[in-house]
Amino acid sequence: METKNISTGHSKESFIEKARRAQIMECAIETIAERGFAQASIGQIAKRAGISKGVVSYHFSSKEELMHHIVTALYVDGAAFMSRIAEETTPASMLRSYIETNLAFIGAHKQHVAAVMEIVWNARTEDGKLLYAKPANDAILVPLEAIIRWGQEEGSFRAFSEFGARVMAMTIRNAIDRAGSLLADPAFDIEAYTLEMATLFDLATRRQPD
Amino acid sequence: METKNISTGHSKESFIEKARRAQIMECAIETIAERGFAQASIGQIAKRAGISKGVVSYHFSSKEELMHHIVTALYVDGAAFMSRIAEETTPASMLRSYIETNLAFIGAHKQHVAAVMEIVWNARTEDGKLLYAKPANDAILVPLEAIIRWGQEEGSFRAFSEFGARVMAMTIRNAIDRAGSLLADPAFDIEAYTLEMATLFDLATRRQPD
Amino acid sequence: METKNISTGHSKESFIEKARRAQIMECAIETIAERGFAQASIGQIAKRAGISKGVVSYHFSSKEELMHHIVTALYVDGAAFMSRIAEETTPASMLRSYIETNLAFIGAHKQHVAAVMEIVWNARTEDGKLLYAKPANDAILVPLEAIIRWGQEEGSFRAFSEFGARVMAMTIRNAIDRAGSLLADPAFDIEAYTLEMATLFDLATRRQPD
Amino acid sequence: METKNISTGHSKESFIEKARRAQIMECAIETIAERGFAQASIGQIAKRAGISKGVVSYHFSSKEELMHHIVTALYVDGAAFMSRIAEETTPASMLRSYIETNLAFIGAHKQHVAAVMEIVWNARTEDGKLLYAKPANDAILVPLEAIIRWGQEEGSFRAFSEFGARVMAMTIRNAIDRAGSLLADPAFDIEAYTLEMATLFDLATRRQPD
DNA sequence: AATGAATGAGTATTCATTCAT
DNA sequence: TATGAATGAATACTCATTCAT
Numbered sequence: 035m036e037t038k039n040i041s042t043g044h045s046k047e048s049f050i051e052k053a054r055r056a057q058i059m060e061c062a063i064e065t066i067a068e069r070g071f072a073q074a075s076i077g078q079i080a081k082r083a084g085i086s087k088g089v090v091s092y093h094f095s096s097k098e099e100l101m102h103h104i105v106t107a108l109y110v111d112g113a114a115f116m117s118r119i120a121e122e123t124t125p126a127s128m129l130r131s132y133i134e135t136n137l138a139f140i141g142a143h144k145q146h147v148a149a150v151m152e153i154v155w156n157a158r159t160e161d162g163k164l165l166y167a168k169p170a171n172d173a174i175l176v177p178l179e180a181i182i183r184w185g186q187e188e189g190s191f192r193a194f195s196e197f198g199a200r201v202m203a204m205t206i207r208n209a210i211d212r213a214g215s216l217l218a219d220p221a222f223d224i225e226a227y228t229l230e231m232a233t234l235f236d237l238a239t240r241r242q243p244d
Numbered sequence: 245m246e247t248k249n250i251s252t253g254h255s256k257e258s259f260i261e262k263a264r265r266a267q268i269m270e271c272a273i274e275t276i277a278e279r280g281f282a283q284a285s286i287g288q289i290a291k292r293a294g295i296s297k298g299v300v301s302y303h304f305s306s307k308e309e310l311m312h313h314i315v316t317a318l319y320v321d322g323a324a325f326m327s328r329i330a331e332e333t334t335p336a337s338m339l340r341s342y343i344e345t346n347l348a349f350i351g352a353h354k355q356h357v358a359a360v361m362e363i364v365w366n367a368r369t370e371d372g373k374l375l376y377a378k379p380a381n382d383a384i385l386v387p388l389e390a391i392i393r394w395g396q397e398e399g400s401f402r403a404f405s406e407f408g409a410r411v412m413a414m415t416i417r418n419a420i421d422r423a424g425s426l427l428a429d430p431a432f433d434i435e436a437y438t439l440e441m442a443t444l445f446d447l448a449t450r451r452q453p454d
Numbered sequence: 455m456e457t458k459n460i461s462t463g464h465s466k467e468s469f470i471e472k473a474r475r476a477q478i479m480e481c482a483i484e485t486i487a488e489r490g491f492a493q494a495s496i497g498q499i500a501k502r503a504g505i506s507k508g509v510v511s512y513h514f515s516s517k518e519e520l521m522h523h524i525v526t527a528l529y530v531d532g533a534a535f536m537s538r539i540a541e542e543t544t545p546a547s548m549l550r551s552y553i554e555t556n557l558a559f560i561g562a563h564k565q566h567v568a569a570v571m572e573i574v575w576n577a578r579t580e581d582g583k584l585l586y587a588k589p590a591n592d593a594i595l596v597p598l599e600a601i602i603r604w605g606q607e608e609g610s611f612r613a614f615s616e617f618g619a620r621v622m623a624m625t626i627r628n629a630i631d632r633a634g635s636l637l638a639d640p641a642f643d644i645e646a647y648t649l650e651m652a653t654l655f656d657l658a659t660r661r662q663p664d
Numbered sequence: 665m666e667t668k669n670i671s672t673g674h675s676k677e678s679f680i681e682k683a684r685r686a687q688i689m690e691c692a693i694e695t696i697a698e699r700g701f702a703q704a705s706i707g708q709i710a711k712r713a714g715i716s717k718g719v720v721s722y723h724f725s726s727k728e729e730l731m732h733h734i735v736t737a738l739y740v741d742g743a744a745f746m747s748r749i750a751e752e753t754t755p756a757s758m759l760r761s762y763i764e765t766n767l768a769f770i771g772a773h774k775q776h777v778a779a780v781m782e783i784v785w786n787a788r789t790e791d792g793k794l795l796y797a798k799p800a801n802d803a804i805l806v807p808l809e810a811i812i813r814w815g816q817e818e819g820s821f822r823a824f825s826e827f828g829a830r831v832m833a834m835t836i837r838n839a840i841d842r843a844g845s846l847l848a849d850p851a852f853d854i855e856a857y858t859l860e861m862a863t864l865f866d867l868a869t870r871r872q873p874d
Numbered sequence: 875a876a877t878g879a880a881t882g883a884g885t886a887t888t889c890a891t892t893c894a895t
Numbered sequence: 896t897a898t899g900a901a902t903g904a905a906t907a908c909t910c911a912t913t914c915a916t
Contacts, residue, residue, distance in 0.1 A: 070372070088877050158279070197437075231411065234448045301886080306887080493788060505881095618860045628839055707889070
């Protein structure tokens with residue numbers, strides 16, 4: 035199976051090409067995570083990589099393209115990581131797995147997640163619109179909503195209006211996403227956080243006793 | 245012996261001054277909310293206000309000061325708005341009021357809230373540290389944690405570990421804050437959102453039947 | 455800050471870099487000498503060099519750094535030029551050589567000297583203190599005072615109080631420094647000036663007959 | 665920072681006008697002396713005077729005019745102060761008196777002198793030419809040259825070429841002028857300086873024994 | 875494949891001056 | 896007389912991008 039690159043004019047990637055792109059992306063991630071999107075100039079990134087600014091432009095046709103690759107790479111990694119969720123057999127365990135798996139992924143990719151959050155909430159088009167962040171009906175909510183509806187139909191979750199399912203999905207997603215920022219604090223206990231989160235949303239979703 | 249001050253009538257001059265500052269702040273808020281913190285240059289703000297850049301510098305000694313006023317103004321407005329929460333007499337109703345009141349405030353100050361979020365998450369000092377955003381133990385969580393602990397001690401909420409109370413507070417706060425972004429979508433139904441949110445966290449906090 | 459180097463391993467002498475820096479320094483010197491420190495903006499300097507403002511910023515990280523290089527370059531040139539003074543074998547001839555050599559150097563570096571004078575007397579730190587000019591006990595007076603004390607101890611100079619030696623040194627230095635300004639006038643005869651100066655200070659320092 | 669306010673009262677308008685102009689000039693002198701010509705903005709001067717910028721523009725048609733008044737006022741004061749020099753009856757005593765009187769004047773008008781020096785060496789026309797400082801044949805040298813020629817013709821001074829007389833005059837004037845800067849140092853002993861200076865130039869001018 | 879050099883638009887801020895009140 | 900308000904040009908500096916080598 036072949037993966038196509040966003041066209042940079044290079045149909046093939048040599049080893050050096052790949053290494054350089056990886057190096058630049060890594061340094062960009064570190065810079066964005068540490069200093070924020072706005073402060074992550076190409077110059078800063080290049081300096082951290084110990085290369086000249088021109089190299090960055092050589093390997094990525096624009097800053098925007100570099101950012102796009104950083105975002106995409108995280109989504110690709112994430113998708114692979116998340117596959118285990120689908121193995122769960124009940125809505126409640128799947129929801130718990132969703133929370134645990136996502137937080138585990140975030141814990142394992144602190145900087146990359148932090149950088150992508152920065153990009154998603156700050157990268158804009160020339161006319162000022164957010165480039166990545168989308169309104170409430172974001173595709174990222176789809177799997178979550180599916181779990182919730184499954185639980186509802188299957189009876190182990192309480193009754194949700196369509197909008198109620200979406201709000202629940204958004205709230206869960208928000209709680210997960212914001213965990214990314216919290217990880218900057220080295221004292222932050224991600225495992226305890228995961229446990230509390232799982233409990234919270236288990237209670238919030240389960241069918242109530244009569 | 246008395247010394248007389250040359251006191252000229254202040255009401256008029258301070259009116260113009262106040263009006264301009266208000267106008268500039270409003271235009272800054274609109275610009276930040278629509279285009280993001282990084283794109284909200286003094287030039288952009290001035291252009292929106294139909295004035296020259298110098299006017300902004302005349303009324304605000306620095307961009308930082310302008311931002312500070314925008315942030316402070318929202319906190320002042322918010323504090324007044326939130327007073328009604330304290331009137332509630334049970335933990336559950338107070339938590340519900342906290343959510344409702346906060347979301348109502350956000351709904352009534354969409355742009356201002358959006359702008360302050362932008363500032364809080366993007367304004368940085370020269371050395372790259374976030375100027376406003378503070379770690380997880382932010383003061384903003386204090387009232388929420390107090391409600392949760394009250395409910396726990398009083399028995400109507402379930403048992404929380406200390407950390408559990410904090411996680412709950414953070415999750416509620418996140419859900420409220422992110423509502424700000426959602427309001428950009430004109431189709432977004434804030435009242436329904438409020439209702440779902442209140443239910444969600446009521447279930448998540450209430451004491452569980454044996 | 456860590457850098458992730460992929461070793462490039464070659465360090466090339468940049469002829470262009472040196473040439474540009476030299477060109478910019480030269481144009482800066484001309485601009486400062488002709489129009490004064492305050493009027494010597496980066497824009498003016500760039501315009502004279504026929505380059506864009508950005509080029510100046512590219513080669514010198516700040517205006518202050520450019521000024522520092524201009525000052526330092528003159529001191530380096532000067533130190534080399536002045537070595538001949540030390541070859542003299544009597545206080546009087548050494549004092550004469552000091553005056554002649556300094557004036558010769560000034561005559562040979564009119565603009566550079568004028569520019570450095572401008573910088574020294576005008577460049578200030580943010581809090582308003584002069585950046586280069588130091589109080590009366592400046593290091594520049596040390597060699598002159600040494601000559602005078604030598605002459606006094608050796609007997610060919612008249613008796614000086616400690617302060618008298620300093621005043622003499624300051625006066626000589628002033629006379630030399632101000633020559634820089636006089637050179638702006640093309641009619642100014644530096645050789646005649648040198649002769650008169652040497653005579654003046656020879657008479658002012660020599661031991662008086664009983 | 666102290667403000668020199670004038671009391672408002674029901675006095676003549678010309679009194680107020682004079683008082684304001686004097687106040688502004690005084691504050692301008694302090695500002696220039698302390699912070700340098702380039703840092704002495706109208707805003708700074710007005711702030712020190714405790715008035716608005718507009719007042720300065722109201723009383724002085726331009727910054728240039730304000731500077732001109734400051735320079736002129738010093739010359740007027742100086743001319744009056746210097747009258748005693750003319751009472752001397754020998755060239756040597758007159759030269760000594762010139763030095764003593766000038767240094768005494770400088771000592772008595774530290775800030776004003778320092779400010780005027782700043783103005784003279786920094787104020788420029790739009791095309792970059794110095795507005796006040798003139799070439800070597802400056803009018804200020806005339807009286808000094810007259811003393812020297814008198815001494816020469818009368819026989820108590822050594823023989824001077826025409827240019828020699830000018831150089832001597834310039835050197836004396838330089839030594840006097842630079843004393844202005846030295847006064848910033850509170851440890852500077854102006855009386856001892858005066859004594860040394862008088863001796864120095866007495867020796868440099870007197871007729872030499874055969 | 876990489877780079878040093880250059881550009882030009884864009885940043886916040888300062889300032890002398892003007893003017894209606 | 897005095898002032899607050901406004902202006903517009905000027906300041907140093909940053910940055911993504913281009914390009915010849």
